[in-house]
Amino acid sequence: xxxxxxxxxxxxxxxxxxxxxxxxxxxxxxxxxxxxxxxxxxxxxxxxxxxxxxxxxxxxxxxxxxxxxxxxxxxxxxxxxxxxxxxxxxxxxxxxxxxxxxxxxxxxxxxxxxxxxxxxxxxxxxxxxxxxxxxxxxxxxxxxxxxxxxxxxxxxxxxxxxxxxxxxxxxxxxxxxxxxxxxxxxxxxxxxxxxxxxxxxxxxxxxxxxxxxxxxxxxxxxxxx
Amino acid sequence: xxxxxxxxxxxxxxxxxxxxxxxxxxxxxxxxxxxxxxxxxxxxxxxxxxxxxxxxxxxxxxxxxxxxxxxxxxxxxxxxxxxxxxxxxxxxxxxxxxxxxxxxxxxxxxxxxxxxxxxxxxxxxxxxxxxxxxxxxxxxxxxxxxxxxxxxxxxxxxxxxxxxxxxxxxxxxxxxxxxxxxxxxxxxxxxxxxxxxxxxxxxxxxxxxxxxxxxxxxxxxxxxxxxxxxxxxxxxxxxxxxxxxxxxxxxxxxxxxxxxxxxxxxxxxxxxxxxxxxxxxxxxxxxxxxxxxxxxxxxxxxxxxxxxxxxxxxxxxxxxxxxxxxxxxxxxxxxxxxxxxxxxxxxxxxxxxxxxxxxxxxxxxxxxxxxxxxxxxxxxxxxxxxxxxxxxxxxxxxxxxxxxxxxxxxxxxxxxxxxxxxxxxxxxxxxxxxxxxxxxxxxxxxxx
Ligand SMILES: Cc1cc2nc3c(=O)[nH]c(=O)nc-3n(C[C@H](O)[C@H](O)[C@H](O)COP(=O)(O)O)c2cc1C
Ligand code: SF4
Ligand code: FES
Numbered sequence: 001x002x003x004x005x006x007x008x009x010x011x012x013x014x015x016x017x018x019x020x021x022x023x024x025x026x027x028x029x030x031x032x033x034x035x036x037x038x039x040x041x042x043x044x045x046x047x048x049x050x051x052x053x054x055x056x057x058x059x060x061x062x063x064x065x066x067x068x069x070x071x072x073x074x075x076x077x078x079x080x081x082x083x084x085x086x087x088x089x090x091x092x093x094x095x096x097x098x099x100x101x102x103x104x105x106x107x108x109x110x111x112x113x114x115x116x117x118x119x120x121x122x123x124x125x126x127x128x129x130x131x132x133x134x135x136x137x138x139x140x141x142x143x144x145x146x147x148x149x150x151x152x153x154x155x156x157x158x159x160x161x162x163x164x165x166x167x168x169x170x171x172x173x174x175x176x177x178x179x180x181x182x183x184x185x186x187x188x189x190x191x192x193x194x195x196x197x198x199x200x201x202x203x204x205x206x207x208x209x210x211x212x213x214x215x216x217x218x219x220x221x222x223x224x225x
Numbered sequence: 226x227x228x229x230x231x232x233x234x235x236x237x238x239x240x241x242x243x244x245x246x247x248x249x250x251x252x253x254x255x256x257x258x259x260x261x262x263x264x265x266x267x268x269x270x271x272x273x274x275x276x277x278x279x280x281x282x283x284x285x286x287x288x289x290x291x292x293x294x295x296x297x298x299x300x301x302x303x304x305x306x307x308x309x310x311x312x313x314x315x316x317x318x319x320x321x322x323x324x325x326x327x328x329x330x331x332x333x334x335x336x337x338x339x340x341x342x343x344x345x346x347x348x349x350x351x352x353x354x355x356x357x358x359x360x361x362x363x364x365x366x367x368x369x370x371x372x373x374x375x376x377x378x379x380x381x382x383x384x385x386x387x388x389x390x391x392x393x394x395x396x397x398x399x400x401x402x403x404x405x406x407x408x409x410x411x412x413x414x415x416x417x418x419x420x421x422x423x424x425x426x427x428x429x430x431x432x433x434x435x436x437x438x439x440x441x442x443x444x445x446x447x448x449x450x451x452x453x454x455x456x457x458x459x460x461x462x463x464x465x466x467x468x469x470x471x472x473x474x475x476x477x478x479x480x481x482x483x484x485x486x487x488x489x490x491x492x493x494x495x496x497x498x499x500x501x502x503x504x505x506x507x508x509x510x511x512x513x514x515x516x517x518x519x520x521x522x523x524x525x526x527x528x529x530x531x532x533x534x535x536x537x538x539x540x541x542x543x544x545x546x547x548x549x550x551x552x553x554x555x556x557x558x559x560x561x562x563x564x565x566x567x568x569x570x571x572x573x574x575x576x577x578x579x580x581x582x583x584x585x586x587x588x589x590x591x592x593x594x595x596x597x598x599x600x601x602x603x604x605x606x607x608x609x610x611x612x613x614x615x616x617x618x619x620x621x622x623x624x625x626x627x628x629x630x631x632x633x634x635x636x637x638x639x640x641x642x643x644x645x646x647x648x649x650x651x652x653x654x655x656x657x658x659x660x661x662x663x664x665x666x667x668x669x670x671x672x673x
Contacts, residue, residue, distance in 0.1 A: 091406030110327035215491035
């Protein structure tokens with residue numbers, strides 16, 4: 001029997017009358033943000049098309065998107081709340097509920113499945129004492145299982161809080177990553193060098209990036225027999 | 226064994242010199258791109274040389290026989306010629322940088338290492354189709370690369386390569402980077418347009434086709450990143466050069482993304498028409514621990530997997546792969562060794578489709594859920610033999626009955642994995658209630 005535990009689809013209904021999380025006085029854009037909003041609105045023939053940008057900005061500002069944050073975006077663009085809410089709930093990267101300070105999105109899809117994605121996911125779950133989808137009690141880590149992140153050559157891999165990718169994961173690397181994150185250090189941007197570049201030009205072709213890795217021979221998954 | 230296709234169509238690929246990602250240090254920087262890679266000179270030629278008209282650029286792309294690299298393989302020149310004559314509406318290009326097909330990781334390499342080639346290709350396409358703006362739809366997970374490209378795009382704007390009156394001519398075009406937020410379906414071209422317009426990414430019915438009514442109801446063409454990156458190379462070297470590189474029916478350089486149980490995974494640039502066996506044995510330096518090959522998925526998770534014993538002589542182009550029973554897709558190859566359990570594999574694949582279906586069409590929304598549940602049941606040892614036929618029947622109910630091609634893409638791997646690796650599935654199903662050879666006549670007699 002295989003060891004992974006994909007959930008049956010369940011539809012969770014949102015809280016109908018959630019308590020407001022962000023006080024009214026914080027529900028305003030700063031001048032800089034306002035400027036950025038105008039800039040983005042001007043890029044589209046219909047300013048409402050900038051809703052995805054605004055949701056991103058709100059998420060950066062408030063860490064997640066409670067209904068009042070979505071309403072702020074909708075009001076800014078003069079669009080219906082229902083439409084903005086519809087957009088926010090369609091895309092998985094918008095956090096509709098509060099998550100840990102660091103969200104560890106482990107890819108277990110396709111190539112990563114075969115190269116140990118589930119080993120990494122299960123290791124994290126065990127180490128942090130939570131299941132995927134849950135947050136540690138100290139509010140530091142949320143672990144999630146995600147679909148292909150477009151980095152299958154350096155599988156298994158993960159993304160930290162919609163930001164940097166961490167490639168060629170091993171248990172040691174996960175340990176080091178967690179220690180770094182506890183110290184408040186996000187992993188750096190890593191350039192994965194092309195095999196042909198290694199043969200023809202010694203690997204890293206970018207002088208502006210220090211952290212590089214090569215595509216490596218991945219481990220075979222232990223979780224998939 | 227008789228070879229179906231035989232020899233490589235990629236010519237002397239061992240001495241192939243890369244053009245999409247040539248070995249030039251710091252190529253992503255504008256100065257380097259200009260000085261060492263002939264950067265933006267192809268665009269200058271197109272804009273300033275009177276021999277180039279929008280029609281002749283499109284014709285050159287037609288002559289190159291370039292086929293889209295986003296998965297469907299549609300001839301690019303032909304697609305460009307579908308744009309109606311200019312009227313009072315604006316005209317758009319959408320560059321598809323969503324790259325969410327599992328097993329695909331090639332467009333990101335262009336965005337990181339050679340973004341200006343993509344921008345130059347966008348502008349050449351813009352000239353050929355007389356467009357006003359291009360929206361590059363980049364998946365939200367690529368946040369680091371979006372920042373990287375924003376910086377480079379600003380440099381191109383500052384240099385007057387993008388924006389109003391490019392290079393002092395009367396051609397003007399804007400490029401806008403749009404950040405997605407995590408939804409596979411937004412790679413589908415009509416869903417991508419909905420998402421760009423700031424809506425839920427629900428695919429649209431076709432017709433009307435995007436060339437008639439696309440972004441904000443204006444004429445729109447959608448092309449993949451790699452497809453557009455080929456345009457400057459075709460202008461520089463000629464359509465004939467392109468048409469004579471690689472496989473005749475599906476020519477040109479291509480980025481292969483190789484992942485899975487191989488010794489050297491990664492993105493490689495070679496001509497189309499490479500033998501799959503060459504790619505595995507020589508390019509990717511063989512299977513880990515010299516194991517045998519159980520399956521090869523040649524072009525991302527949506528294409529049917531090939532059996533490892535059926536890949537001899539098969540080359541990476543649409544013709545040969547079709548003959549072998551698969552497709553080129555995105556050129557993202559997954560190699561699975563002999564110990565792989567194809568039921569596990571399919572279970573995760575069906576989970577992907579269940580998770581990513583947008584839910585508009587009943588056969589897709591419900592079908593993907595049932596595919597996952599049935600395969601999971603088999604994987605858990607709870608399945609019956611009849612479930613295999615049920616799976617195939619479900620595929621019949623899904624294919625061709627939905628708004629977009631997602632449901633077909635979900636059904637193909639299921640149908641072909643079950644058919645081609647049936648022994649794996651049967652081994653996990655509960656034995657049939659009637660063991661083969663049982664005498665059923667007595668049971669029939671008592672019922673009568
Ligand atoms: C479900 C689905 C997902 C798709 N995802 C992508 C994608 O991530 N990237 C891409 O370039 N094309 C994707 N496509 C193909 C596009 O719809 C479209 O055919 C392609 O972008 C056209 O560009 P091309 O002609 O240059 O290949 C997808 C298609 C479907 C049906
Ligand atoms: S086929 Fe599936 S993904 Fe495509 S529109 Fe229908 S429900 Fe959505
Ligand atoms: S399968 Fe994990 S990044 Fe593609």
